[in-house]
Amino acid sequence: MASVRLDDVRKVYGNGQVAVHGASFEVADGELMVLVGPSGCGKSTLLRMIAGLEEISGGTLSIGDRVVNEVAPKDRDIAMVFQNYALYPHMTVAENLAFGLKLRGHPRAVIDQRVNAAAETLGLGQMLDKLPREMSGGQRQRVALGRALVREPAVFLLDEPLSNLDAKLRHSMRTEIARLHRQLGATMIYVTHDQVEAMTLGQRIVVLKDGQIQQIDTPMALYEHPANLFVAGFLGSPAMNVLHGRLERADGLRLVLEAGLSIPLGDARVGEDWLGKPVAMGVRPEHLQPAAPEAAGFDTRVEVVEPVGSEVFVNQVFGTHPLVSRLPPRQLPQAGAALRMAVDPAHLHFFDAGTGRRLW
Known part of the structure; x- marks a missing residue:
C-alpha cells in the first residue's frame, strides 16, 4: 500500500470554472479517508484527478514517493470502484473478476488464486458462474469491490459505491467495506454525499463545499468541534x-x-x-x-x-x-x-x- 499526498491541487475547466481550489491533504498508508460534501462540491473531481481520469490544472499529486501528475491511470497502481458497478453484462462473476488481470498478462495460476481469494473474502464463492443480471444490487457491488481487490493496488478509490442500494443494503455494505479495510490494511479514499456513510466509515473526513476544503478531522472531532456553520449543519442527523x-x-x-x-x-x-x-x-x-x-x-x-x-x-x-x-x-x-x-x-x-x- 501507499500514502497519497495532494499539495495545492487545483482543477480549472476551459471555461474558467474552478472545480477544486487548492486542495492540500495527505492520506496515510493504510488509512480510510472519506471525501464528503453536497453535489457539485468537487469531491468526485478530486477522486478522478487522483485516478488520472481528470487532468490536474495545478499543484502536485503524489502516490507513495512518486509524483503522478503526468502518469497514465493504468500506471498509477490504483483500483477504482464506481457508483454504477460497471460490470461486463456478458461475463460471469469469475470472468469479471479476472478480466483486468488478464489484460495485464498475469499467469493463469495467479489469476485463479487471486479470483478465488477475493471471492472467498466477499462471500462470492457460490456465485462465480453467475451473470450480473442474475444477482442483486448488493451482490453486484461486491463483484465490483472484488474486481478492485484482485488487482492488489497501492490505493483503492471508491466513488459513491452504495448510492444505488436501498437503506438495508447500504448498511450491510458499509459494514462489508469497513471489515474489508481492517482485513487488508488498505489505503482507501471514499467519496460520498451521505454524511452517515462518512461518519461511520471514515477514519478521517475531508468536508468540501464549492471546491474548497472546509475542515479535515476525525468523525467525532468534526461533530463536536465544527470549524464553521457549514460543517456544523452538514454533519449530524437531524441537523444542528x-x-x-x-x-x-x-x-x-x-x-x-x-x-x-x-x-x-x-x-x-x-x-x-x-x-x-x-x-x-x-x-x-x-x-x-x-x-x-x-x-x-x-x-x-x-x-x-x-x-x-x-x-x-x-x-x-x-x-x-x-x-x-x-x-x-x-x-x-x-x-x-x-x-x-x-x-x-x-x-x-x-x-x-x-x-x-x-x-x-
Missing part, C-alpha cells in the same frame, strides 16, 4: 439547530433573538468581547432537552413528533424559529402542546454571524 442573535448578560448569559425572545445559556463559556455583537449559536438536537422544574428555560410549541423506535424527534417552534430535539422514547407530546426547553451550556457552539467561522 442554529439560532442568530446577540449575546447579553441580563439575569445571566442569554442569546437575545428579537424583542421578547431570548434563550438562557447558563454557565456557557463565551468570549467577553463578543457580548452585544451578532452571533450564531448552534445546539445539537440531543443537547436541547425539556427543562428541569426549577431550571431556567424557554417555551416552545410542538409542531411534529417523529417516533423512530429507539428515539423521538420533536419538531418545535420558538417564536418563528424552528427547533428539533432528540428525546428518548416515552409518553409523546402532542402537536400543538407547549414544551419548556433548555440548552446544555456545556455543548453549545458559537459562530461569527458574518463569516460563519467558529468563535472559540
